[in-house]
Amino acid sequence: MSEYKALHNLFQELDLGFVEKSLSRSYGKRTSVGRPHRKLLGMFKAELVKRLKRIESYEELYRLLWSHQDLCTLCDIEAQEKPYHPSTLLRFRRRIGPDGFQRLMTHLIRQLDKMGVIDAETVALDATFIKAYSRRDPKDSQRGLSDSDARLRKQGRNVVLGYGIHLAVDTASEMPLAAVVEPANANEKRVAPTLLRKAVKQKRKIKSVVADSQYSSENFRQEIQHLGGEPVIPYPKNQIKDKPVLRVDRTFHSHGPLRLKKLYRRRSAVERTISRLKTHFGLNQLRTRGLKNVLSHVFLCMITLLATALSSIKQGLTHKLRSPVQFTKLTRRI
Numbered sequence: 001m002s003e004y005k006a007l008h009n010l011f012q013e014l015d016l017g018f019v020e021k022s023l024s025r026s027y028g029k030r031t032s033v034g035r036p037h038r039k040l041l042g043m044f045k046a047e048l049v050k051r052l053k054r055i056e057s058y059e060e061l062y063r064l065l066w067s068h069q070d071l072c073t074l075c076d077i078e079a080q081e082k083p084y085h086p087s088t089l090l091r092f093r094r095r096i097g098p099d100g101f102q103r104l105m106t107h108l109i110r111q112l113d114k115m116g117v118i119d120a121e122t123v124a125l126d127a128t129f130i131k132a133y134s135r136r137d138p139k140d141s142q143r144g145l146s147d148s149d150a151r152l153r154k155q156g157r158n159v160v161l162g163y164g165i166h167l168a169v170d171t172a173s174e175m176p177l178a179a180v181v182e183p184a185n186a187n188e189k190r191v192a193p194t195l196l197r198k199a200v201k202q203k204r205k206i207k208s209v210v211a212d213s214q215y216s217s218e219n220f221r222q223e224i225q226h227l228g229g230e231p232v233i234p235y236p237k238n239q240i241k242d243k244p245v246l247r248v249d250r251t252f253h254s255h256g257p258l259r260l261k262k263l264y265r266r267r268s269a270v271e272r273t274i275s276r277l278k279t280h281f282g283l284n285q286l287r288t289r290g291l292k293n294v295l296s297h298v299f300l301c302m303i304t305l306l307a308t309a310l311s312s313i314k315q316g317l318t319h320k321l322r323s324p325v326q327f328t329k330l331t332r333r334i
Contacts, residue, residue: 004070004071004074007049007052007074008074009311009315010052010307010308010311011045011074013310013311013314013315014307014310014311015107015111016041018107019041019044019104019107020040020041022100022103022104022107023040023041023044023096023100024040025100025103026095026096026097026100027040027095037092038084038088038092039076039077040092041076042075042076042077042084043075043084043088043089043092044092045074045075045076046061046065046075046084046089047089047092047093047300048300048303048304048307049061049071049074049075050282051281051282051285051300051301051304052280052281052304052308052324054280054282054285055282056282056285056287057086057287058086058089058090058287059086061084061086061089062083062084062085062086065077065083065084066083093288093293093296093300094293094296096296097292097296098292098295098296098299101296101299101300101303102299104299104303105299105302105303105306106202108303108306108307108310109175109177109202109306110202111310112173112175112306112309112310112313113202115313117173117175117309117313117321118170118172118173118175118177119170119171119172119173120170120172120177120199120202120205120206121172121205121206121207121208122170122171122172122206122207122208122209122210122263122266123168123169123170123171123177123196123199123206123208123209123210123229124168124169124171124209124210124211124266124267124269124270125166125167125168125169125188125192125195125196125209125210125211125215125270126166126167126169126211126212126267126270126271126274127164127165127166127167127188127191127214128164128165128167128274128278128283129153129155129160129162129163129164129165129184130162130163130165130283130284130286130294131160131161131162131284131286132144132147132150132161132162132163132286132289133146133147133286133287133288133289134146134147134150134161134289135161136152136161143161144161144289146289147289147290149163149183149289149290149291149294150162150163150183150184150289151163151183151184151185151186152184152185153184153185160184161184162184162286163181163182163183163184163286163291163294164181164182164183164184164185164186164188164191165179165181165274165283165298166179166180166181166182166188166191166192166195167179167195167270167273167274168195168196168198168199168270169269169270169273170269171210171266171267171269171270172269173309173321173322174269174272174273174322175273175305175306175309176273176277176302176305176306177198177199177202178195178198178199178201178202179195179198179295179298179299179302180194180195180198181291181294181295181298182291183291188211188214188215189214189215189216189217189219189220192211192215192220192223193219193220193223196209196223196224196227197227200227205228206227206228206229207228207229207230208229208230208231208232208263209224209229209230209231209232209233210232210233210263210264210266210267211231211232211233211267212233212234212248212267213233213234213235213236213248215233216233216234216235216236216239220233221233232246232260232263232264233246234246234247234248234254234256234264235247244256244257245257246260246261246264248264272322273305276305276322276324277301277302277305280305280324280325281301281302281304281305281324282301282304283297283298283301305324308324309321309322
């Protein structure tokens with residue numbers, strides 16, 4: 001168990017009783033008809049292990065489970081049981097769905113909030129792109145062939161197929177509060193009100209909302225003010241001329257009132273969170289298709305990030321709150 005000691009400690013510190021109860025809601029009561037399902041908590045642990053150990057596919061996880069008895073023990077697989085087959089984990093993820101994973105994420109956020117970790121007075125919004133697990137449809141090049149929900153977007157000089165992941169992050173703790181997944185061609189301004197309302201549900205009071213100029217619109221600013229916050233969003237050159245408002249030039253230097261400039265600097269928190277999700281928690285390792293399944297994947301990545309932060313605090317490692325390396329060291333490959 002030495003190779004997986006950090007993960008064993010992580011699972012020990014989590015409120016797995018709530019997790020199992022929440023997962024059971026998606027399955028309902030067991031009946032005498034049909035084969036009983038595998039252990040829900042064990043399959044949930046396998047999903048977290050897949051992301052913490054940067055395992056790209058269920059097939060690779062399946063091979064590792066066959067070769068590592070300690071890993072099977074960690075995922076609640078008894079000696080006489082076979083490892084979780086890829087199809088088993090796929091059905092589990094689809095059965096729980098985005099709503100089930102959203103409940104787990106909300107529970108983790110509330111635990112961190114009770115510990116005083118999440119401030120949420122200032123929330124930063126941003127979007128990132130992940131490639132779809134599909135190629136273009138030759139009959140309609142604007143969408144995917146095996147993933148009809150995916151859309152094209154321009155990235156540098158290339159046009160790529162995928163999804164936009166829109167995140168709201170608490171700038172003080174750099175913990176994610178909410179996420180919305182849309183096809184890659186969805187405009188940030190259209191998604192922003194929904195994303196902000198989801199973030200507000202996690203925290204009663206938000207003082208400032210920080211975002212880049214892509215989110216600059218009068219309707220969104222009014223939405224922020226309606227929810228009791230102050231918009232800290234730079235105006236493009238063609239908006240509000242000859243007034244001392246917040247702006248950002250081509251070299252990414254901010255100009256305008258000093259107070260707004262200081263608040264705008266906190267926007268980098270969401271960029272760092274996105275970087276962690278991609279580097280350490282498998283956000284880029286998309287091996288599923290369809291908007292609903294992609295949203296489940298995103299929630300699982302965020303749950304894994306929140307779980308590592310919560311476990312670090314409970315183990316007295318508050319200084320490692322945002323350092324996932326202790327849990328995400330690469331697994332020895334077979």
